[in-house]
Amino acid sequence: MSLPDQMLGIEITNPGGPEVLRMATVAVPQVAPGEVLVQVAAAGVNRPDCLQRAGLYAPPPTASPLPGLEIAGVVVAVGEGTPRWQVGDRVVALTHGGGYAEFCAAHGTHCLPWPLGWSPAAAAGLPETCFTVEHNLFGRAQLTAHDTVLIHGGSSGIGATAIQLAGACGARVLTTVGSEEKRDFCLSLGADLAINYRTQDWFEAVMAATDKRGVTVILDMVAGPYVDKNLRALAPDGRYAMIAFLLGAKVEVNFGHVLSKRLTLTGSTLRPQSSAQKAAIARAVEAHIWPLIAAGAYRTPVFKTFPLAEAALAHTLMEASAHMGKIVLLT
Numbered sequence: 001m002s003l004p005d006q007m008l009g010i011e012i013t014n015p016g017g018p019e020v021l022r023m024a025t026v027a028v029p030q031v032a033p034g035e036v037l038v039q040v041a042a043a044g045v046n047r048p049d050c051l052q053r054a055g056l057y058a059p060p061p062t063a064s065p066l067p068g069l070e071i072a073g074v075v076v077a078v079g080e081g082t083p084r085w086q087v088g089d090r091v092v093a094l095t096h097g098g099g100y101a102e103f104c105a106a107h108g109t110h111c112l113p114w115p116l117g118w119s120p121a122a123a124a125g126l127p128e129t130c131f132t133v134e135h136n137l138f139g140r141a142q143l144t145a146h147d148t149v150l151i152h153g154g155s156s157g158i159g160a161t162a163i164q165l166a167g168a169c170g171a172r173v174l175t176t177v178g179s180e181e182k183r184d185f186c187l188s189l190g191a192d193l194a195i196n197y198r199t200q201d202w203f204e205a206v207m208a209a210t211d212k213r214g215v216t217v218i219l220d221m222v223a224g225p226y227v228d229k230n231l232r233a234l235a236p237d238g239r240y241a242m243i244a245f246l247l248g249a250k251v252e253v254n255f256g257h258v259l260s261k262r263l264t265l266t267g268s269t270l271r272p273q274s275s276a277q278k279a280a281i282a283r284a285v286e287a288h289i290w291p292l293i294a295a296g297a298y299r300t301p302v303f304k305t306f307p308l309a310e311a312a313l314a315h316t317l318m319e320a321s322a323h324m325g326k327i328v329l330l331t
């Protein structure tokens with residue numbers, strides 16, 4: 001196919017609310033060595049896109065200014081030194097940005113095969129959550145079948161992935177949610193216990209469920225007042241992986257728990273990591289999660305899709321936190 005010079009994409013016109021997202025005609029990205037150009041079929045929506053839109057999460061200087069961190073689509077051009085992919089291959093990709101568009105460039109080593117039989121929306125919802133959970137829960141926090149893990153925000157895109165993967169590895173899975181509907185959703189994904197933090201004290205519920213021993217791993221996106229409670233809810237030698245600070249990054253905590261229980265505190269953000277680090281995570285994701293997908297033991301729960309032109313509505317829905325699982329844009 002001959003490639004156009006121009007395409008439709010969603011621009012952030014100014015930092016602000018969802019209304020600052022506008023469809024615009026922009027240049028089709030050039031393919032650099034090591035990259036592929038993908039004709040986008042679907043693009044996942046993630047909280048970090050909302051933060052970028054609001055001016056709270058600047059894209060790295062080398063990244064596309066358009067939002068969009070994950071896509072599913074068809075390779076339409078291949079840069080030098082990209083041996084794995086050919087024109088016509090169907091891939092999912094963790095992008096450096098620019099997913100909310102008709103075409104998007106991605107590093108070849110950050111692409112994985114589009115799972116057979118998966119819809120565009122389900123496929124596009126894989127990379128960001130799989131890379132994040134693989135790296136934090138299994139890489140940094142070293143989750144194994146012997147662990148009991150507490151996953152905050154269980155109904156989020158990240159939470160839905162973490163529940164399924166932790167369950168598949170044999171760990172006992174506790175999670176927090178903001179409604180009864182979300183509780184049922186998390187149980188349907190395999191959580192052993194889902195605690196509605198609006199009607200129950202989640203700390204008390206966690207301690208009761210573990211005979212006061214606490215959990216051995218926590219994946220936390222909430223932070224703020226949760227941090228001190230998380231330190232108290234961890235068992236000796238527990239590991240605490242932080243991936244976001246929805247309720248704030250600056251808090252007063254008692255670090256005595258870290259010493260007395262020999263806790264490990266860790267965390268990361270995916271986007272600023274080097275291309276080589278993301279390639280290593282991609283290899284881990286393919287080795288660990290793609291077999292689960294092939295065996296039917298992992299799915300992307302797609303809550304709602306929107307046409308690309310309605311990206312603002314997708315962000316409004318995400319920020320209302322009424323969704324369960326993934327929100328996806330279709331091009």
Ligand SMILES: NC(=O)c1ccc[n+]([C@@H]2O[C@H](COP(=O)([O-])OP(=O)(O)OC[C@H]3O[C@@H](n4cnc5c(N)ncnc54)[C@H](OP(=O)(O)O)[C@@H]3O)[C@@H](O)[C@H]2O)c1
Pocket residue numbers: 045046047048128132152153154155156157158159176177178179182197221222242243244245246247268269270271318321322325
């Ligand atoms: N570090 C990384 O590499 C990385 C990568 C991707 C995403 N993230 C972060 O991970 C989080 C989830 O991302 P996502 O794309 O999956 O977003 P999402 O689907 O919108 O999830 C956000 C979740 O946070 C929960 N939440 C919001 N306010 C809360 C509160 N006050 N107390 C407890 N829970 C609360 C919501 O659940 P309830 O309605 O049940 O409260 C919601 O499910 C975001 O904060 C995002 O920035 C980090």
